Amino acid sequence: MTNSHPHGVSVAESEGSPSESQTNWRRYFSFSTDHKVIGVQYLVTAFTFFLIAGLLAMIVRAELITPASDLVDRPFYNALFTMHGTVMIFLWIIPSLVGLANYVVPLAIGAKDMAFPKLNAIGFWIIPPAGIFLISSFFLPSGAAQAGWWNYPPLSLQNPSGNLLNGELFWVLSIILLGISSIMAAVNFVATIVWLRAPGMSYFRLPIFVWTVLTAQLMQLIYLPALTGVAIMMLADLTIGTHFFQPFDQGDPVLYQHLFWFYSHPTVYVWALPAFGIFSEIIPAFSREPLFGYRSVAIATISFVPITGMVWAHHMFASGTPQWLRIVFMFSTELVAIPTGIKVFAWTATIWRSKLHLETPMLFAFGGVVMFLFAGITGVMLGAMPFDLHVNNTYFVVGHFHYIVYNTITMALFAAIYYWFPKVSGRMYSEGWGKIHFWLTFIGANLTFFPMFPLGLLGMLRRVSSYDPEYAGWNIISSLGGFLLGVSILPFIANIVSAWLQGAKAAKNPWLATGLEWTTTSPPPVENFEEIPIVDSPPYDYGKAKYSDRSLANQ
Secondary structure, three states, X not given: OOOOOOOOOEOOOOOOOOOHHHHOHHHHHOOOOOHHHHHHHHHHHHHHHHHHHHHHHHHHHHHOOOOOOOOOOHHHHHHHHHHHHXXXXXXXXXXXXXXXXXXXXHHHHOOXXXXXXXXXXXXXXXXXXXXXXXXXXXXXXXXXXXXXXXXOOOHHHOOOOOOOOOHHHHHHHHHHHHHHHHHHHHHHXXXXXXXXXXXXXXXXXXXXXXXXXXXXXXXXXXXHHHHHHHHHHHHHHHHOOOOOOOHHHOOOHHHHHHHHHHHHOHHHHHHHHHHHHHHHHHHHXXXXXXXXXXXXXXXXXXXXXXXXXXXXXXXHOOOOOOHHHHHHHHHHHHOOHHHHHHHHHHHHHHHOOOOOOOOHHHHHHHHHHHHHHHHHHHHHHHHOHHHHHHHOOEHHHHHHHHHHHHHHHHHHHHHHHHHHHHHHHOEOOOHHHHHHHHHHHHHHHHHHHOOHHHHHHHOOEOOOOOOOHHHHHHHHHHHHHHHHHHHHHHHHHHHHHHHHHHOOEEOOOOOOOOOHHHHOOOOOOOOOOOXXXXXXXXXXXXXXXHHOOHHHXXX
């Protein structure tokens, strides 16, 4: 007998019960080489760091709710926003996207596992000690690093305490370790997607999420060595007396900015592209329509590899960059709007005149796309050199950045977690709690980050703990939104934990979605499929009866 579930399809407890090896929680604390276990390890570890970074952000917003600096001292405030940014980027966004891809990609291409399972496990197990090492720097006598998540010299090379063991040293060592982990993951993903696709899975039958992972990891291989290299040079300046970036010893701090942004602007798309891939999976599934312009979206995705390698210096319009070079980078930066616009057009055309199903994954995807429009438009504005110089180093930049990293990417991650949760756990979550989570997040995110645009236009600088009273109104709204955003996580945690323990059992394909991952059991067996599948149809083939008949959800 099939259980009735208001959203998605669930089945009776007795049907297709997973083996003990699939439900034993101890495997998540082991050196497992199963990509599914490693994917969950990544996601849970990254979410733990997300909570820590969120707590740091709430202290920052508590400080900024009044114009005076009256909650924490200024050095500690500098450490708070530095560690908030570093942890959110290097220990939440990057590892959570790698974790999601770890779980989904082998299933989506019909593979038994990743190409290099042991390398996969080593790459994950570097992250927890690196993250703990970074956060432990709060307990050093000189405190944690205070130079922002980009760690510009010469500020980052100053060491008033004179101690070798200082926050900057811990920051640089952690970044080097996390960079090595990311390179391992990139090698593995590219090899897996190129070598281990199921028979019939040509490149133009790959789901767009796989295309975005392939593109993002190619960008990691090409651009990430620049960041790892500059971190090693910084380590040498801090420890053995080299002067790569010391301006008074013939070093060049601007060289650091070039190398840092050569990686760190493409990396924005390393984060954003998988988020776009998530939207491209969920929007067709919940509008019951094929993805509009599939091939154009795939080609637009891979075009980010060369385009994003030509845009880094737009972060340095105010760093003494020659005028002619500013103009070159302004035009190359605006080129990014073309493939991005293709994607937005494809999502819009897919839902045009379709019958939308607004379950929780679709709400988060829809909300993420709407807020990405603000992120994209303000990104085009910042790419224009005259405007960028006007708002340089103000809260306008902070608002734009957070509309990317939280209002788009984190929204996409929540959409993905709800979408693939039945496949991962074999259980259905509560739609009611999921929707409460969505609305709290959507309202809280806009209340927190939208006020930063007018604040920036009015001239409020970022990275300050006190400000002119004329900025107080927008800051109060932003801080109250930040506290709401913090509260919004609670129904998510309660929902996921309770669903994993006692949720209704999920069918193979509770959303009636296309994709190979929905053809195997929920959760999948150790080697994913009873037999390697043969692909004989295009992706997003929602015209077939099996994607509209709920009685076939467990076939």
